Amino acid sequence: MKKTLLAQALSVIFLGAAIALPAHAGEAELLQRIEKLAAELESIKAELAAARKKTEVVEQKQEALASTVAAAGATGATNGNPAGNASGTASWAxxxxxxxxxxxxxxxxxxxxxxxxxxxxxxxxGISHRFDAKTKMVAEFEWEHAVTSASDKGESEVEQLYVEHELNNGMRIKGGLFLMPVGLINTNHEPTAYHGVQRNFVETSIIPSTWREAGIGLSRTHDNGLTWDLGITTGFDLSKWDAASTEGADSPLASIHQEGQLAKAHDLSLHAALNWRGIPGLLLGGSVFSGKAGHATTDFAANDARVTLWDLHARYTPGLWDLSTVYTRGTISNTDALNLTFIGQPTPVPSSFFGWYGQAAYQLRKNDQYTFTPFARYEIFNTARSYSLVPLGLGIAPHEDEKVTTVGASLKVGEGVIFKADYQKFKLDSSRDRLNLGVGYSF
Incomplete structure (x- = not known):
């Protein structure tokens, strides 16, 4: 029985690792998360120790109490008691x-x-706490640009805060503030997890990484490598659009993202994602998000406006190679009347925006302590591909596609520290050409 309990516990750990660790994560991230799972293994060891002590007592009285123990064990199992003890009290640490x-x-x-x-x-x-075998809480608290105050550009924010529970059929349900399952970076955005000093433009200017919403989500991973996600959450607030600034031109959705801060929730949004990892090293997936963004705001000219964003992505890591691509497109509908109020302003609301990139990286040198990886990325994106129609002569011309080539390399030290360098060349605006250096860590 001791061996059975241990085998079951180890099976839980390794199955949890297979489900929890996305195949598209880098080697460092896999090892880091395995280390976290080790903490849960220690908890299971404590549970096994308690179960063994109870088993020894039961075995001593087995001949006299066989029928009673059998009945009690069946009752405990029916009530979800992981140790199967007679009291029905879970001993999960x-x-x-x-x-x-x-x-x-x-x-x-x-x-x-x-x-x-x-x-x-x-x-x-980040802080995560496991209450029992099926229930956990996840939280991340972020500080950006070093200093946060009324006169500084820094921000202090809650990046994630949710609880998740696994149902008996393997489905997981979560509620709170969580990351949208879009693209490759949004849910896996540690500096050790992506190539380049800064996150790529497609997954920041078009997909507003790091993008999170408050709501409820369902997900499940199947034995064939297929994972699906569904959810209903808060969405964007188009009444926040500032046509006099350049924020919307930098990233249309980032400029109207609510981030869980007293978020308007009259209009809720739906999202769905599908990812397949049926072949080792290969990830194929896509997602869609859609919801109205007016929220019945008083005297607002675009209460029927709808924001929709979808993407297709793939990543393949054969041997020492790391190949990836993302295509994404977004639209904001029913903005005609709103843009009429913005005539003369530099940044009206676009009706469509898009981007895609292709990237290749190769582990040129690797030993027990260092990994040196050169990479190259080419991306095209446009934050204002088109606008809704306005009277002739009063509109603004759509933007041209910006094309950026990035070449660089990273040096990982161990599994948690990374040094990066790259050079970026811009096709439309060469004044933005730049050298970037960076250092990051994750554990």
Missing amino acids: QSTVVSSYGEINYTRPRNSTADTQADVARAVI
């Missing part, structure tokens, strides 16, 4: 894991030394 990641970057534009800067881009502390 609770566990808490602390994690963190952060990055510091240096940027030097080719044609403007005055804009050269260093930035503590972000520092994040």
